[in-house]
Amino acid sequence: MDSTRWIDDVDRRWKERVEKPRVPKTLTVLYDPGCALCRRCRNWMLGEEAAVELRFVECTGEDAKARYGDIPWLGDELVVVGDGGEVWAGSAAFLVCLWALEEWRDWSWSLAGPTFAPLAERFFLFVSSRRKSLSTLLGKDHECEGGTCKIGR
Numbered sequence: 001m002d003s004t005r006w007i008d009d010v011d012r013r014w015k016e017r018v019e020k021p022r023v024p025k026t027l028t029v030l031y032d033p034g035c036a037l038c039r040r041c042r043n044w045m046l047g048e049e050a051a052v053e054l055r056f057v058e059c060t061g062e063d064a065k066a067r068y069g070d071i072p073w074l075g076d077e078l079v080v081v082g083d084g085g086e087v088w089a090g091s092a093a094f095l096v097c098l099w100a101l102e103e104w105r106d107w108s109w110s111l112a113g114p115t116f117a118p119l120a121e122r123f124f125l126f127v128s129s130r131r132k133s134l135s136t137l138l139g140k141d142h143e144c145e146g147g148t149c150k151i152g153r
Contacts, residue, residue, distance in 0.1 A: 024082035026053040027100050029093075030068060031078065033058040036135035037127075049102040078128070091124035 029045070031038045042056050057064050059075050068074050068081065073089040080093040088096045098108035111120040127134065 022084050024052060024084060024086060026055060026083040027096065028055045028057055028081045029097060030057050030059040030064055030074060033060060035131050037131045045097060045101065050100055051102050051105060052100050054100055091121040094124045095120060
């Protein structure tokens with residue numbers, strides 16, 4: 001293959017990727033299993049109709065550390081990983097979770113827009129930083145196990 005053809009091929013593939021963004025078919029949600037709020041959100045999402053396949057992986061497990069250990073936010077933030085290697089953390093991961101759910105997809109688009117994005121981020125940070133307190137409100141049997149609740153502290 002000559003260099004011109006090779007450059008044209010690389011250019012064509014680059015344009016396809018940039019101009020036509022890929023939509024994930026599967027999302028992996030890395031959550032804190034020691035947090036009652038995280039477990040409740042996981043169970044809620046599992047009960048909703050999903051537009052894409054959702055997988056839930058405990059961020060503290062050995063499998064998660066081995067596979068996703070190079071993600072700098074792992075264990076400190078909510079993290080969602082797409083099947084193409086895309087990574088979202090914090091409030092962006094929260095919005096991707098909403099986007100994955102049929103009934104909440106329109107909300108995710110609205111909350112990600114310029115008008116509501118700052119509000120969505122503040123809401124996520126507020127809830128995330130108070131997970132242990134919110135877990136206590138869910139009842140004694142729903143408290144963070146051993147005070148773990150690592151994500152979003």
